[in-house]
Amino acid sequence: MKELREKIQKEGTVLGENVLKVDGFLTHQIDAKLMSQIGQRFAELYKDRGITKIVTIEASGIAPAVFAGLAMDVPVIFARKQKSLTMNQELLTASVYSFTKQVTNDISISTKFLTKNDHVLVIDDFLANGQAALGLIELCQQAGATVEGIGIVIEKSFQNGRQLIVDKGYRVDSLARIASLENNEVHFIIEEED
Amino acid sequence: MKELREKIQKEGTVLGENVLKVDGFLTHQIDAKLMSQIGQRFAELYKDRGITKIVTIEASGIAPAVFAGLAMDVPVIFARKQKSLTMNQELLTASVYSFTKQVTNDISISTKFLTKNDHVLVIDDFLANGQAALGLIELCQQAGATVEGIGIVIEKSFQNGRQLIVDKGYRVDSLARIASLENNEVHFIIEEED
Numbered sequence: 001m002k003e004l005r006e007k008i009q010k011e012g013t014v015l016g017e018n019v020l021k022v023d024g025f026l027t028h029q030i031d032a033k034l035m036s037q038i039g040q041r042f043a044e045l046y047k048d049r050g051i052t053k054i055v056t057i058e059a060s061g062i063a064p065a066v067f068a069g070l071a072m073d074v075p076v077i078f079a080r081k082q083k084s085l086t087m088n089q090e091l092l093t094a095s096v097y098s099f100t101k102q103v104t105n106d107i108s109i110s111t112k113f114l115t116k117n118d119h120v121l122v123i124d125d126f127l128a129n130g131q132a133a134l135g136l137i138e139l140c141q142q143a144g145a146t147v148e149g150i151g152i153v154i155e156k157s158f159q160n161g162r163q164l165i166v167d168k169g170y171r172v173d174s175l176a177r178i179a180s181l182e183n184n185e186v187h188f189i190i191e192e193e194d
Numbered sequence: 195m196k197e198l199r200e201k202i203q204k205e206g207t208v209l210g211e212n213v214l215k216v217d218g219f220l221t222h223q224i225d226a227k228l229m230s231q232i233g234q235r236f237a238e239l240y241k242d243r244g245i246t247k248i249v250t251i252e253a254s255g256i257a258p259a260v261f262a263g264l265a266m267d268v269p270v271i272f273a274r275k276q277k278s279l280t281m282n283q284e285l286l287t288a289s290v291y292s293f294t295k296q297v298t299n300d301i302s303i304s305t306k307f308l309t310k311n312d313h314v315l316v317i318d319d320f321l322a323n324g325q326a327a328l329g330l331i332e333l334c335q336q337a338g339a340t341v342e343g344i345g346i347v348i349e350k351s352f353q354n355g356r357q358l359i360v361d362k363g364y365r366v367d368s369l370a371r372i373a374s375l376e377n378n379e380v381h382f383i384i385e386e387e388d
Binding site for chain 2: 028036059062070078
């Protein structure tokens with residue numbers, strides 16, 4: 001997605017060979033207009049897949065997910081990283097290790113919002129080692145729901161997350177794919193003409 | 195806001211005299227269409243206040259805030275409840291006690307996204323004891339920014355948060371005001387004809 005790649009080139013900061021900071025428009029400050037375009041793009045990519053629910057994870061996944069939810073007219077569920085006192089019903093739970101934060105979180109979704117009749121589009125802000133996406137897929141599997149695909153805003157294609165997910169038979173659509181962050185420069189994999 | 199009150203009556207669950215659970219459309223599963231209407235309503239209420247930034251807090255504040263950001267064409271910043279390894283620049287920080295979760299969190303915003311030239315609309319999902327909103331106001335004050343008002347989705351008017359904020363001289367706009375949750379029923383304060 002050309003607008004997204006341009007935004008990353010213009011406003012992203014490379015911190016070493018593995019870390020791209022995009023806190024100016026995605027992970028801390030949010031460019032709502034760009035997120036709306038991203039949501040519409042996911043809706044277009046999955047328009048023939050009968051999506052009934054979008055599943056994401058707090059916090060940075062929520063913005064792209066809710067715009068996709070509006071464009072597709074389906075509810076959006078965000079998995080929580082810790083249990084809250086008012087989530088007292090049964091929970092679907094999976095463990096996710098974050099390489100960025102170096103902690104393991106239990107992520108959870110209330111059983112009442114996902115069923116075996118659901119066709120889910122999973123959305124997240126980043127795909128790197130794939131742990132968050134695999135955790136979200138696991139929650140959907142626990143509910144018996146069908147995962148139609150994984151929509152990612154920024155993929156670090158030099159890490160193994162995409163391969164892990166594709167190897168399990170799932171479709172992955174990343175709107176920006178980063179080949180490398182070497183020499184403090186962002187190099188993209190460009191697959192489309194847009 | 196009539197659509198919001200109807201949604202609360204239809205899908206909210208009263209858990210005791212203080213707790214209203216709205217995890218079906220706001221705090222866990224999100225109704226993106228309703229959030230879009232809410233964002234547009236905030237934009238309408240603050241259209242003459244020269245808003246340059248919207249400030250909210252993860253996670254449930256993000257959905258209403260990003261739709262307001264789209265409607266007002268301004269960036270949205272969400273305060274984080276814990277520091278992440280990639281937020282290594284200077285931070286504005288305030289302590290917030292959550293009565294629901296019974297913990298104190300440090301909330302923070304990167305100094306680079308808020309300046310003394312900013313006119314801020316603070317948005318949050320709930321206003322009860324006012325601690326989160328006061329923490330967000332404090333972060334804006336630390337940056338020298340002007341807080342133009344506090345936009346709240348659901349206010350529990352029988353708790354003291356609104357009064358604490360009004361006493362400090364700030365404008366509060368709550369789209370649904372709850373007078374009481376007694377007898378497991380939601381009673382609203384209705385101020386407008388919409």
